[in-house]
Amino acid sequence: MAVILGLDIGDVRIGVAISDELGMAAHPLCTITRKNRKVDLAALNALIDTHGVDQIVVGLPLRLNGEVGIQAQKVKKFAAFLERASNLPISFWDESFTTVEAEQILQQSKKRRKKQKRIIDQVAAVLILESYLEQFRNRE
Numbered sequence: 001m002a003v004i005l006g007l008d009i010g011d012v013r014i015g016v017a018i019s020d021e022l023g024m025a026a027h028p029l030c031t032i033t034r035k036n037r038k039v040d041l042a043a044l045n046a047l048i049d050t051h052g053v054d055q056i057v058v059g060l061p062l063r064l065n066g067e068v069g070i071q072a073q074k075v076k077k078f079a080a081f082l083e084r085a086s087n088l089p090i091s092f093w094d095e096s097f098t099t100v101e102a103e104q105i106l107q108q109s110k111k112r113r114k115k116q117k118r119i120i121d122q123v124a125a126v127l128i129l130e131s132y133l134e135q136f137r138n139r140e
Helices: 037-051 070-086 096-109 113-139
Strands: 002-008 013-018 027-035 055-060 089-092
Touching: 002 037, 002 096, 002 113, 013 037, 013 089, 013 113, 027 037, 027 113, 037 070, 055 113, 070 089, 089 113
Parallel strands: 002 055, 055 089
Antiparallel strands: 002 013, 013 027
């Protein structure tokens, strides 16, 4: 398999997770505080180069009825720029409830509230990437 970057793209931050080379596990990598598109793309491309990323999975915040809303449109637009800038294939994955699940995981971990805020986007990115990787494990 390939090294895959998982992204939870928000208006303020981008949570980043990365898979191992076998595609068995997802690990938190970092949180990027958004500045502007140019700076955000440069930060992501630096991670892509450093970690030898082959593919990107972007969490898509669909509405409860499965439709693409305003936030999902913003994510798709940014992903289109990222695809051109990185020259890597991008897949979208339904990220419904990942932030809520990430909050629950962090609350159970007993981490300080301040620490939780810093890593919640990374945990959400891990959940997105793990869910994406799971589809391939289930096929085998």
